[in-house]
Amino acid sequence: MAEQTLRAWLLTDTPTSRRHAKLSALYQGWLAFRANTMAMIGLGILLSLVLIAAAAPLLAPHDPFVQNLGNRLAPLGSEGHILGTDSLGRDILSRLIYGARITLYIVALVAMIAPIVGLLVGTVSGYIGGWVDIVLMRITDIFLAFPRLVLALAFVAALGAGIENAVIAISLTAWPPYARIARAETLTIRSSDYISAIKLQGAGGLRIITKHIWPLCVSSLIVRVTLDMAGIILAAAGLGFLGLGAQPPSPEWGAMISEGRRFILDHWWVATMPGLAIFTVSLAFNLLGDGLRDVLDPKAGE
Amino acid sequence: MDPLLDVEDLWVRFSTRQGVFDAVRGVSFTLGRERLGIVGESGSGKSMTGRAILRLIRPPGIVEADHIKLDGVDLLQKSEKSMRDVRGERISMVMQDPKFSLNPVMTIGDQIIESYRLHNKATKSEAWVKALEMLEAVSIRNPERVMRAYPHEMSGGMGQRIMIAMMLIPNPEILIADEPTSALDVSVQRQVLDIMDKLVQERGMGLIFISHDLNLVADFCDRVLIMYAGRIVEVCDANKLHEAQHPYTRGLLNSLPRLDTPRDRLDVLKRDPAWSEAPSVSGRL
Amino acid sequence: MKMLEINGLNVWFGSGRDRVDAVRNAAFEVGAGESFGLVGESGSGKSTILRAITGLAPSWSGTIAVAGRQIEIRRPKDFYKQVQMVFQDPYASLHPRHSVDAVLGETLQLHGFKDIDARVVRLLDDVGLGQKFRFRYPHQLSGGQRQRVAIARALAPEPELLLLDEPTSALDVSVQAEILNLLADLRQEHGLTYLMVSHDLSVVGHMCDRLAVMKDGEIVEIMDVVALRAMKATHPYSQHLLQASV
Numbered sequence: 051m052a053e054q055t056l057r058a059w060l061l062t063d064t065p066t067s068r069r070h071a072k073l074s075a076l077y078q079g080w081l082a083f084r085a086n087t088m089a090m091i092g093l094g095i096l097l098s099l100v101l102i103a104a105a106a107p108l109l110a111p112h113d114p115f116v117q118n119l120g121n122r123l124a125p126l127g128s129e130g131h132i133l134g135t136d137s138l139g140r141d142i143l144s145r146l147i148y149g150a151r152i153t154l155y156i157v158a159l160v161a162m163i164a165p166i167v168g169l170l171v172g173t174v175s176g177y178i179g180g181w182v183d184i185v186l187m188r189i190t191d192i193f194l195a196f197p198r199l200v201l202a203l204a205f206v207a208a209l210g211a212g213i214e215n216a217v218i219a220i221s222l223t224a225w226p227p228y229a230r231i232a233r234a235e236t237l238t239i240r241s242s243d244y245i246s247a248i249k250l251q252g253a254g255g256l257r258i259i260t261k262h263i264w265p266l267c268v269s270s271l272i273v274r275v276t277l278d279m280a281g282i283i284l285a286a287a288g289l290g291f292l293g294l295g296a297q298p299p300s301p302e303w304g305a306m307i308s309e310g311r312r313f314i315l316d317h318w319w320v321a322t323m324p325g326l327a328i329f330t331v332s333l334a335f336n337l338l339g340d341g342l343r344d345v346l347d348p349k350a351g352e
Numbered sequence: 353m354d355p356l357l358d359v360e361d362l363w364v365r366f367s368t369r370q371g372v373f374d375a376v377r378g379v380s381f382t383l384g385r386e387r388l389g390i391v392g393e394s395g396s397g398k399s400m401t402g403r404a405i406l407r408l409i410r411p412p413g414i415v416e417a418d419h420i421k422l423d424g425v426d427l428l429q430k431s432e433k434s435m436r437d438v439r440g441e442r443i444s445m446v447m448q449d450p451k452f453s454l455n456p457v458m459t460i461g462d463q464i465i466e467s468y469r470l471h472n473k474a475t476k477s478e479a480w481v482k483a484l485e486m487l488e489a490v491s492i493r494n495p496e497r498v499m500r501a502y503p504h505e506m507s508g509g510m511g512q513r514i515m516i517a518m519m520l521i522p523n524p525e526i527l528i529a530d531e532p533t534s535a536l537d538v539s540v541q542r543q544v545l546d547i548m549d550k551l552v553q554e555r556g557m558g559l560i561f562i563s564h565d566l567n568l569v570a571d572f573c574d575r576v577l578i579m580y581a582g583r584i585v586e587v588c589d590a591n592k593l594h595e596a597q598h599p600y601t602r603g604l605l606n607s608l609p610r611l612d613t614p615r616d617r618l619d620v621l622k623r624d625p626a627w628s629e630a631p632s633v634s635g636r637l
Numbered sequence: 638m639k640m641l642e643i644n645g646l647n648v649w650f651g652s653g654r655d656r657v658d659a660v661r662n663a664a665f666e667v668g669a670g671e672s673f674g675l676v677g678e679s680g681s682g683k684s685t686i687l688r689a690i691t692g693l694a695p696s697w698s699g700t701i702a703v704a705g706r707q708i709e710i711r712r713p714k715d716f717y718k719q720v721q722m723v724f725q726d727p728y729a730s731l732h733p734r735h736s737v738d739a740v741l742g743e744t745l746q747l748h749g750f751k752d753i754d755a756r757v758v759r760l761l762d763d764v765g766l767g768q769k770f771r772f773r774y775p776h777q778l779s780g781g782q783r784q785r786v787a788i789a790r791a792l793a794p795e796p797e798l799l800l801l802d803e804p805t806s807a808l809d810v811s812v813q814a815e816i817l818n819l820l821a822d823l824r825q826e827h828g829l830t831y832l833m834v835s836h837d838l839s840v841v842g843h844m845c846d847r848l849a850v851m852k853d854g855e856i857v858e859i860m861d862v863v864a865l866r867a868m869k870a871t872h873p874y875s876q877h878l879l880q881a882s883v
């Protein structure tokens with residue numbers, strides 16, 4: 051009974067307070083999201099990834115860094131090592147579990163930097179227009195003109211190898227598409243009546259951009275970020291694979307594939323297991339992104 | 353004489369998260385060689401009725417009816433493929449805004465010629481001559497220039513006339529016009545209506561004219577169905593619309609400001625829940 | 638006193654070869670407490686005049702004076718306490734992610750009011766919406782309710798001159814009657830001056846005391862409502878317009 055009334059309270063068309071209205075809007079979004087099975091699968095995978103990363107010391111059967119040269123390249127299902135061991139005899143499962151932390155770390159950092167830079171550049175450029183727009187958009191074009199991995203390689207080469215620098219390099223190459231999206235949205239929002247209306251209240255450019263344009267751009271950016279996450283994980287793995295990202299012995303998934311490459315013909319699982327992990331997480335992000343698009347798209351929400 | 357179109361107990365349903373929403377609830381009417389107006393407010397189901405006849409309601413929308421008979425043949429029994437031949441060929445539809453109905457990257461001439469050749473065997477040059485005739489029939493001055501123009505170069509009234517010309521090429525038996533003039537200025541409105549009227553009369557077509565404008569419908573149509581909440585609440589002859597009996601129709605008429613009778617306050621429609629409960633009035637002749 | 642005086646107003650878009658003159662040499666004045674109508678067909682420049690007054694049209698020349706004070710290109714902040722506008726399409730004039738409370742609250746805050754909560758409550762009552770609408774989002778409102786919110790927003794800074802840009806043309810006739818009645822009531826209660834743009838002569842005839850007829854960016858005739866009702870337009874275009882709308 052209590053549950054029934056809570057549900058009714060959340061689904062009401064006549065919210066009675068600011069908090070009520072917010073919660074109700076969130077709940078309706080959640081209901082729409084929940085109806086999308088694939089998106090729920092994606093969310094489930096990502097939540098378990100977070101849990102695995104958080105509980106890594108409890109879950110991992112072995113220390114990911116302890117080498118055992120006597121038991122190197124053990125096959126799948128061998129005793130004590132379900133996913134086998136790598137060329138130095140380290141347990142692959144444990145390394146994957148610890149590697150989830152690195153993956154999440156990269157994802158979180160890139161997701162914090164790239165879209166925010168893109169949002170700033172895009173909305174300012176779109177709203178102010180004129181010279182500012184021309185200058186900012188040409189800079190964006192320059193970044194877009196380089197192949198992403200090549201540019202990231204150049205940055206890492208300049209800044210030095212390492213996971214933080216890899217993140218910065220990826221972020222620097224990832225923001226221009228967000229700036230383009232944010233600018234395009236700003237251009238349509240800028241000329242709408244509700245922006246004219248708030249101008250007539252004497253609101254300045256800063257307030258209009260942050261309070262009126264951002265909330266409308268953010269949803270499409272979130273969708274784009276989740277869809278891009280797969281690419282970002284792959285780029286990080288690529289840098290790791292090339293030896294420019296995470297450094298050994300860190301159990302970064304891309305670096306693990308790179309190590310396993312030497313044995314790919316005789317000991318395929320060493321490279322395949324981290325590859326499957328990357329694949330699963332990328333897929334999960336894509337599914338989540340598709341679901342979020344259905345929920346967050348303001349046109350569909352009308 | 354048999355009616356052109358016979359609709360019996362038409363329902364249009366949409367299932368949403370909040371449950372099933374009935375947009376049209378058991379509407380019956382017939383259409384002869386006449387101008388039948390359907391009026392109502394937004395959300396009354398008038399446009400849905402027009403689209404349901406052509407089976408243009410997309411899922412999750414569902415169309416149900418005892419029958420929708422065109423010359424005695426039930427349209428609901430037809431396959432999607434043979435329905436395509438009905439649309440355009442036998443029943444045409446003119447939408448509210450011509451901008452969205454014309455292809456923006458083709459010249460108007462090419463579009464008319466294409467649709468003419470789709471329905472008739474003709475060479476390009478024959479079709480060109482025919483297309484010029486069509487444009488002249490909808491009183492477009494300088495039709496050769498218009499043939500070479502793109503849709504965005506046309507004003508709203510021109511665009512709507514071109515749409516009517518295109519819709520009438522295959523010589524349909526029925527024309528469904530969904531708010532064909534509400535995007536147009538008053539002075540252009542009249543012209544477009546006159547052209548539509550002339551063509552419909554000459555060819556002996558049936559016309560379903562969907563509009564929210566009571567005065568326009570009273571002026572232009574022969575018979576009027578008044579819809580409220582998915583049902584027909586009243587049927588009357590168009591020239592007697594101003595003597596309509598139903599409180600909803602009266603309310604709508606009284607809420608209009610009038611130049612000849614100034615008032616301090618306009619009458620506000622008071623909605624009676626009983627209106628949407630009352631069974632649908634039949635629009636059969 | 639004249640609330641609004643416009644003289645030799647030109648408004649144009651673009652420049653050079655692409656220049657389009659939307660309004661040419663418009664002149665009229667609106668007395669305090671008067672309701673003045675601007676009628677014409679689409680593209681006649683009637684809405685452009687409103688946008689020029691509020692500063693939403695970038696390039697104009699001529700003089701606009703509100704309550705005796707000439708408007709500069711950059712409007713002072715208190716200008717918007719004097720002049721407010723209601724837009725045509727209530728579906729486009731409310732931010733889709735802002736609740737009614739947020740819309741009105743922000744407006745009041747921008748105008749420096751302190752007692753925001755009390756004022757939001759009063760505004761909602763003024764436009765006949767009541768408290769149960771306060772925390773709703775635009776998609777939970779009908780067209781008429783949205784337009785009431787837009788009117789409440791325009792009333793928030795307690796303006797003297799309200800510019801109405803086809804406030805009912807996107808609404809059903811029964812809702813139109815409600816909104817027109819509301820506007821008439823508000824004008825009386827708050828002593829407002831209206832400048833109303835419409836393509837519908839009967840709406841202008843109902844709401845306004847005098848009106849100007851526009852064609853292709855020019856005012857062709859200014860007449861009072863008595864002449865309109867008697868169908869006594871002098872300019873051939875206004876006669877034509879009158880004939881078409883009855």
